[in-house]
Amino acid sequence: MLPNVLGNLSVQLELFIISHNLIFGEIPSGIGNLISMIHLWMHGNKFTGTIPSDIGNLQKLQRLFLHNNKLSAMLPITLGNLSLVSDMHFENNRLQGTIPSSIGKCKNLNLLNLSQNNLSGPIPKQLFAISTLSISLNLAQNFLIGSLPSEVGNLVHLAELDISKNKLSGEIPSSLSSCTSLEYLHMEGNSFQGVIPTSLSSSRGIQVIDLSRNKLSGQIPNFLDKLSLMNLNLSFNDFEGEVPTKGVFANASTISIVGNKRLCGGISKLKLPRCVTKENKKMKWHLAIKILISMVCVILVVTTMSFFIFYWHKNRKKENTSRSYLRKSLLKVSHQMLLKATGGFSLANLIGVGSFGSVYKGILGEEGSIVAVKVLNLQRRGASRSFFSECETLKNICHRNLVKIITSCSSVDFHGNDFKALVYEFMPNGNLENWLHNLETDFGQVEIQNLNLLQRINIAIDVACALDYLHHCCPMLVVHCDLKPSNILFDNDMTAHVGDFGLAKFLLEQTDLKQSSSIGIRGTIGYTPPGNNNLLKFSFANICLPTFNIILMGLYYL
Known part of the structure; x- marks a missing residue:
């Protein structure tokens, strides 16, 4: 603390500089006795309390630096007596009350900084009578009210x-x-x-x-x-x-x-x-009428085509289901093999991140087969359950529009921690979300382009066929529970494949509505269907195709 005898120093003292120290306590009131003071620099300390009113006795003072302290209470009205002061800094304190109008008497003031305090009330008009203010007037970060x-x-x-x-x-x-x-x-x-x-x-x-x-x-x-x-x-x-x-x-x-x-x-x-100008609005109205007429004509044609294409795909689906998914033994892989195949699970090979793990691109075996390796993050709650659910689902299903699993790995890594991974057939053309929204991604190098109308129809039919198979043609009824654009993948021929069965649920054909309600709410927010138990057996293929095509055409023109 500064001793109270500070005011007993020589009245001839002109400079008093104690800035950037750890001095605390109050500023001694006797400081007003140093009437020859020109520079008073006390900033960057821990001073508390009030600014002594006798500071107004320092009528020769030119620079007053009291900023970056913890001073409180109100600014003394005696500041107006400092007629020769050019710079006054009070920022970053805890000063309260209003700004005293007496500061307007400081006719040589070049800079006034009162920012970062708790000052309130209106800005006094007398501040703007100081014509010498040329460097800065800073009143920021206070609680001042009224107008400028x-x-x-x-x-x-x-x-x-x-x-x-x-x-x-x-x-x-x-x-x-x-x-x-x-x-x-x-x-x-x-x-x-x-x-x-x-x-x-x-x-x-x-x-x-x-x-x-x-x-x-x-x-x-x-x-x-x-x-x-x-x-x-x-x-x-x-x-x-x-x-x-x-x-x-x-x-x-x-x-x-x-x-x-x-x-x-x-x-x-x-x-x-x-x-939009008035002329543009008129042109858009005429254009909208033309588009509406064109859409009605095209919808009639597309609806008819869709019926034929859908039933053609359905016949192809029946032929594919007759083939056994387990026609050859699964490839046996270890943690070391998958580590080598993905370059040590490097970020350069990362192609996606999901709720329960990350997917990497890898080159497996001596043949150099390109695969997608999904590594489960077992620290996440539900990851192990997702692994077993996906294994159980994929071993019982086989369809051209479902992502094919090559093998799985349940082992330990080099640190003795549990390690679980699934190896899928690699889908080189990414997922539907990127194609629809043209998203920028760090994971792939696929050049994303807009989908044309025929491609959109084919994708919708592929997904419908996959769900129709899951809901009606499997040995046991399968509900995907997480169908969304990011889980629809494309192969080289842009054939759509439904993937990610981590949340899938098996249901018996005789399951009644009360039992099926035990599924609960599953899936991704924004894609979860309404809470209707009848929807558990809902097939995308059962949608009224004319209605579906009207929606599809609307999205296409948008």
């Missing part, structure tokens, strides 16, 4: 104004344009309303404007693209209309407009919708 006074235009030499993260409201005053030297304007995190005043078009020297997280509305004014802005943040407001494309708006990295849901246009990298 129009007197802010008196600060014609001010370079930085930061009033962010307060509770200020009202409109942005047009007099702000009178601050002709302004370079940095931060007003984010308040409740300012209305439009951006056009008078700001005269602020030719401004470089940074941040108006984010307010309640501003209207169109983004075109004059902003003519300013020398290096960064513009208008995010999370209520702006609408077309976004300019010139000036700062020509570079997506220098602007932020997220959170404004009614904007359109702009450069392509912003990924905003096109702006």
Whole structure:
């Protein structure tokens, strides 16, 4: 702590610098006796309590640094007696109350920083009467209320104004344009309303404007693209209309407009919708009528074709089911063989990550067969149950539209930990989710393209055939329980295969509705069917094909 005898030092003392130490306690009140003080630097310590009111006796003081402490209570009104002070730093303390209007008497002040405190009340107009403020006025991160006074235009030499993260409201005053030297304007995190005043078009020297997280509305004014802005943040407001494309708006990295849901246009990298004019609306209406008529005609043709294609696939399915899935003995593999086949389960061979494990691409055996190895994460709850469920399911089913299992491995790794894996036939064309949504992925090197209408119909039929087999033609009824686009895989010929039977459930044909209800809710959120027990025997092939094709055609044109 500083001793109370501090005020007994020589009145000739001009410099008192004790910054960046571990001094705590209160600032001695006798400090006001050092009337010749020019520089008082006490920042970066742990001072608590109040700022002594007799600090106003230091009328020769030019720089006052009290920031980065734990000072509390109110700012003394005697600060207005420091008529020669040029820099005052009070940021990062716990100061409370209002900003004293007496600070407006500091006619030589160049910089005032009161940020990161608990100050409240309105901003006093007297602050904007200090015409010498030229470096910065920083009132950020407090609890100030009210509007920004129009007197802010008196600060014609001010370079930085930061009033962010307060509770200020009202409109942005047009007099702000009178601050002709302004370079940095931060007003984010308040409740300012209305439009951006056009008078700001005269602020030719401004470089940074941040108006984010307010309640501003209207169109983004075109004059902003003519300013020398290096960064513009208008995010999370209520702006609408077309976004300019010139000036700062020509570079997506220098602007932020997220959170404004009614904007359109702009450069392509912003990924905003096109702006709709009255002429465009009329053209779209005529186009919609033409598309509707075309869709009705095409639907009739496609519906007829779908019936024939579906029954053709169904006949092919009956021929395939007669072949035994276990026509040859399973290949025996060990943990070491799978480790070698996948390059030590390296990330370079990782092609997918699921709920219970990861899938790797591997080259197995002397023949160099390409396979997919699913390694179960036994630390996950339900992973072992998923392994046995998938083994039990895949050993009892065989169909051209189901992913074929080559073998399985239940062993231990080099550390003595349990190791379980499944080896499948490799599907080189990825899954349906990537094809539908054109997702970017780090796992594969497949070049994803859009699916045409015929491909979509064939995929739907393949999946329908697979489910029809599972629900009606198996020795025991199988419910997949997790059918979704990411579990539908494609071989070289783009034939769809249903995979991932980790959540599958066997049901006897005579199972009644009460017994089937024991399945519970299974599957992925967003793909789980409604809670109707009759759906346990639901087959995709039983969907009314005309209705299905109407939906399919609608998705195609979208």
